[in-house]
Amino acid sequence: MSAKTKLPVGQEAIEEFGWLRAHRFLLLRRATQIFFLSLFLLGPWFGIWWVKGNLSGSLTFNILPLTDPFILLQSIVGQHWPETTALIGAIIVGVAYALIGGRVYCSWVCPINPVTDGAHWLHEKLGMQKGWQPKHNTRYWILGMVLAVSAITGSVAWEFVNPISMLHRGLIFGMGFAWAFVVAVFIFDLFVSRRGWCGHLCPVGTFYGLLGTKSVVRISAVERSACDDCMDCFAVCPEMHVITPALRGKDGDTPLILSPDCTNCGRCIDVCAMDVFKFTHRFDDTPVPGREGRTRTQPASGASKAA
């Protein structure tokens, strides 16, 4: 193994562009997560009631209602037809995520994301095995199961266990023992299954993924011909299978990452020393040539880092 392949993920990008630029989307994402959480905490902590409620449902400036469309869907499946306010809120949220990418919720808003990112960071630090990796379609089974239980029991079933609302509501309204669900997710991701919760099981993320199937904002491997197979993008990507079709595409294939699993987190843009990726829109049909051939001699060592 050469010294080069032992470099930590993103090291080349840091050397090339500097630490700040090699972490810009990560920093921006953390800032956004903190921003959205702070909006909700301004009221209970400082008495500034710009936003009331939590991620399940909220009211901003006493005029803008927002509702989690997945929770409302469970409610409807559970045979309660909601009032117009909640429906409008869900439509606003639904349309927004359908445009910017459904799983933007996961990487830019969801309070569990820092938890599972933390678990993954520690997972890598400890050099642990990837553990149980559920099948790609497991998440859809779970989504279906949640809706079925909602219908059978006539309740918003996922909200009895949802670690997202447990954590978010807990921070805003009082935690109780809800932290146990958050710790459980952390431990699960750390010891049982790498990137397991957000990447394979969480039905909220699955729902938002489906919502954003045709989303406009997409990441594209526009400079894929410059790729030197360092595999850093695969190593940082929480849904690494989304990269392959775009990055390894032939001349005629689209360089756009079109999988609904992509969370638009932008980490691949951060860590790429060759500046392969960039944010664009799904109608961007600039022709992008595929790679000519492998430029690196030992891709296998990089792949082991990712696999």
Add this chain to the structure above:
Amino acid sequence: MSATKRKPSSMDRRRFLQDSARAAAGCTVAGMFLAQFATDARALPPQAIRPPGALDEKEFLAACIRCGLCVRDCPYDTLVLAELGYDGAATGTPFFTARDVPCEMCEDIPCVAACPTGALDKELTNIDDADMGLAVLIDEEKCLNALGLRCDVCYRVCPVIDEAITLERRHNERSGHHAIFMPTVHSDKCTGCGKCEKSCVLPGQSAIKILPRRVAMAEAADHYKLGWEDPNPMVDDIIDLPDRLPGPGTDNLVAPGGYTPDATGIPDANMDGGFSPSFSFPTAGGSN
């Protein structure tokens, strides 16, 4: 990335069926636990009172998204969201504990107005129609009024004073010459706001408590006719019978021959239906 690159078309049927069976079985087990959670949560503890206008518990759990907007708009900080492990209500759903902070029965009902989903029913426009529960004087051994003292606090704080709680006077058997002013709740007026429970002067638990109506109320037995409220309804609705007044043929001892308002004498033994008593009435002026 995954080492194998499968195409669905090349995936053999056996493999597909096996994977599907595994996923379905796993989801069934997980779903059973989830359903268990969801149905267990309906067992709302009696001391956890839902906000005004709350749907029945089962419907409520389908409707409430646990956003807490009702909590935020409650001006008296009565409502709280249930915390896992501390409060018995389903996690994140709104409730209040009357002994801590009762409902102040705001006229504009801001909690109902705030609810985006209708878990708190917008049909409730008059707070006096609210039905959060029913006050029950649950410990007559400790209630000061029931002991014959004059506390009256629950009666005085009631927002529907003299209608939801009245003081019913009865004889004090213990002293023999005092009265007991018994706080008596009337279910058609009580809203379950809990101000009586909150203000009960006893230390610790209150002698009067808000209970869910499902717990507090019995079901009336329809096959018993309350004659004083509903005189002979079964026959009168069907055919019109002549009302049978006391008269000949009855055992009217005072006036065996029929109704006579001023009848004071001994019944006439010769009258139809009469009889010959072996004694005499004192007022008849007979042998004395």
